[in-house]
Amino acid sequence: MSDSLSESGFDLDHVDRLLTTTRAVRKRLDFERHVSDELIFECIDLAEQAPTGGNDASRRWLVIRDQDTKNELGRLYAEVGTLFINARGRLDGTGHPKERVVSSSAFLVENFSRSPVLVMCAIWGIHDDSGRPGLFDSAIPSAWSFNLALRSRGLGTAYATMLNNKSEDVAELLGIPSGVTTLVCFPVAYTIGQDFSPAPRRPAFEITYFDQWGFTRSQGSQDGSARIEDGPGVVVEIDTDARPKAIWDVISDINMPAQFSEELVKAEWTSDGDPQVGSTFRGSNSISGVREWETDCIVTEWKDRAAFEWRITDAEKPGAIWRFDLAEQGGGSRLRFSMTIGKDNNGTAPRALKDPTQESRVLHERRLVHKANMQRVVDGVKGLVDR
DSSP: OOTTBOTTSOBHHHHHHHHHHOOBOSTTEETTSOOOHHHHHHHHHHHTTSOOGGGOOOEEEEEEOOHHHHHHHHHHHHHHHHHHHHHHHHHTTSOOTTHHHHHHHHHHHHHGGGSSEEEEEEEESOOOSSOOSSSHHHHHHHHHHHHHHHHHTTEEBOOOOGGGGGHHHHHHHHTOOTTEEEEEEEEEEEESOOOOOOOOOOOHHHHOOOSSTTEEESSOOSSSSOOGGGOEEEEEEEEESSOHHHHHHHHTSTTGGGGTOSSEEEEEEOSOSSOOTTOEEEEEEEETTEEEEEEEEEEEEEETTTEEEEEESOSSSOSEEEEEEEEEETTEEEEEEEEEEOSSSSSHHHHHHHOGGGHHHHHHHHHHHHHHHHHHHHHHHHHHHTO
């Protein structure tokens, strides 16, 4: 028996590889190799095992092989996908974070109709934005299971939804009756090679919250409660209309939080030269002219227009870790402000550890204060850059 065999009998190495390497395949689709109906049936049979609201068998699948029909679908797809063609012209050779995905998407726009087979997932029903379950949430799990079934058989595809913007044209072309919603049209082909790898994603501990939105843990808790030893933290995020440079100019100013604080906060660089990893600054605050605290900060990440992290008091045993992250989001940017409470060199840890029965409560209350202040900061940044 393999060491990776789970209690349920599945080989976790194989299952995890399938789940982490099922990629959107575009440039590596083999347009010359035939895909049999038998394989498509197998994958749809597996996809139909996915859950469906009320056990309602309303999903339908449409397989398109006729080249004239594929050409017309490709033409409709290209009308919507022109934005990727244009964006590729701007991004090629720039090293932009989205250069590869835009190039890949543009390639699919130009070659959509070359796929040996197009497979459309549809469902009886019209989405009315009522919030009632049973439509998209009955079809989407099945559509993803179809992706996994393809991958396990050496085929690939991309979750192509742009034809949804041409739903009336598609319905007329394919004879789809009223009352049916098409969700996705998969270009299906064997893949060129099988060396797919996991995509870069944020780790679970950065995007998983416990008991309150934005309350994080750097590692799993043994008993499920909040503990200092597990690295409790806070995350707040906000979307802006501004480009990353405009936001970076604000958040990289170490005195920026003073504009949004209820207390007077000051900071000054204590190292020479331009800010970089290893640079230091000192922060302090005062109320009515009386200084309350002062602390040294060490920059532990400085990536222009992307990330600014600093640690309090000691880089190895920080009192806290504070961090800004920037990412393009649509036509604007998403600003993420996070912090992790340290095990040493702060006032929170001793209070939390003084009485183990009160540790979770102390951390909860302290993080509520941090969350309110951090939200005030990101709201203030948005107010400045979105003017």
